[in-house]
Amino acid sequence: MTTDNQELRDKIERVYTEMGKVVVGQRYMVNRLLIGLFTQGHVLLEGVPGLAKTLTVNTLAKVLDLDFQRIQFTPDLLPADLIGTMIYNQTKGEFEVKRGPIFSNIILADEINRSPAKVQAALLEAMQERQVTIGETTFKLDKPFLVLATQNPVDQEGTYPLPEAQVDRFMMKVFITYPDKKSELEIMRRMANTNYKEEVNPILSSIDVFAIREAINQVKMNEQLEEYVVELIFASRFPRDYGLKEEAKYVQFGVSPRAGIALNRAAKAIAFMDGRDYVIPEDIKEVIYDIFGHRIILNFEAEAEGITTRNIIDGILQKVAINKV
Template identity: 75%
Template sequence: MENIEWGKAPLDASALRLRIQQVYEEMNKVVVGQRYMINRLLIGLFTNGHILLEGVPGLAKTLTINTLAKVLHLDFQRIQFTPDLLPADLIGTMIYNQKTAEFEVKKGPIFANLILADEVNRSPAKVQSALLESMQEKQVTIGETTFQLDKPFLVLATQNPVEQEGTYPLPEAQLDRFMMKVFVSYPDKESELEVMRRMSNLTFDSNVNAVLTKSEIFAVRDAINAVKISDSLERYIIELVFATRRPKEYGLNEEAAFIQFGVSPRASINMNRAAKAIAFFEGRDYVLPEDIKEIAYDVLNHRIILNYEAEAEGVTTKDIIDGILKKVAITK
């Protein structure tokens, strides 16, 4: 790939899409077969939404996020969440300076653009609560002082399945702060073969080039925000959301027996933003119904709270979303 010249002139939509394609190309130098995960991470970055990745260890979640930070030339911090982690280890604390006889602020690793909260569900509730303010308010409070976090600020959290030993289920309030929950699956045979060949080569070069500047990231955000969505599709999003809350009104009688709580208004906001991002990536300045359907699973799956009957019957949130997408129609 040619080295990119950083110009002062603002880029148009086509040029910004070319930059995004170059991001994929750089990522592919290191990460194999995870285009879906990379796509969702970019959607989060360009729409100001945090992402939760769930999958068993060894699926390149950490490698992907680390590489993305290098490609985007953003400040990056990796925080390993453990049972003995304290809130101060995350946001920072006040320390006493003996020379000045005053307390000074020592900022924690949360002060970066991209935060990798690795195995976030291995930390206790106090640490997860400390993460909550930074995710929602884009600020942290140390002592009596509140500090604004740098922009862009994005939390990319990884989570091992809850049934694994030593994990704590994330509270619903914190789950709702994540724009999307993305399930990371095993690679196919050809992808894993390529991974094996690369990583078994001791001379493998994992260096990547920086592709986007901060100003261009914000330019992509503006371009996505300008994507048009019709009134009928906006109402379609609302109908999908209300179907999780009042399933029987939509003929979802079987699904209603398994839903304990429907999704919050954040779901409709995030579905709107994510659908616009997909449309922009596809080269359009307008949203199609397929964009909404494509993103619905990632936006809704962690917000629908199922009851014990669902667990006993083996019903998943994917089953519920399948039913909703089949029954809820687009009205003009």
């Protein structure tokens, strides 16, 4: 790693420290959000209410010193409320564009699954093409552009399942769990004090983000590991071909080609943040659950027997070995 890269890594560590002033015990979540930012991948956070999902994204936006917009998704939200619309200017006697909150660097789509499919679909073009169309005009979105969405578990009242096409556009889906006892105690001590208020300082600028992206692009993944990623992808699609007879009973669809792209980028990001300019197998295994988990579609039999995508991924990792590639 060059001196410049080490300076960037030091700044990333300072981000964790600064985030810790406000958010307790969520380093894993912050790490996945940073991977998404550095590799241009949107991130979906899922967890029950009260696990600091919104607070974490809000705080991260302040630490990154980027433009930020929070959009609260509700059942009555309209696509125009998201991307903008055409309004008539009586003074000029013509229609003009009123841009929506989507025109920002970081978008927090809060409780995204509380809005109907029409609004969720309005995000598709923005997330994939980094552009939106209002009337007959297409507008490029600001760079960097990142959608960080939160959702409550789909079995909660008032939620709508996200379309599979939209879920696939999220690079990672991160499940947020309850804090441990030590973190729980610290949260209680802080928040029980109504006067508690901690300000964070901006650490990373947009220039830093682009520099980190370029450094991650320079991280090497050898051909053997690239082939390993492809084998993992195909094992999710054709589990029987890999001796996964038990798992094959439950898999309806395997992962899409986006999974391979995401796994490649995320593994390089992990390597960079660990101070290496090359990827090792552990980098791939560290992020595969976040990338494959929401892309493997299970059948009703899996749901009835309590089989999760994590069980399927466990089987894939056991059967697909690097020395067999």
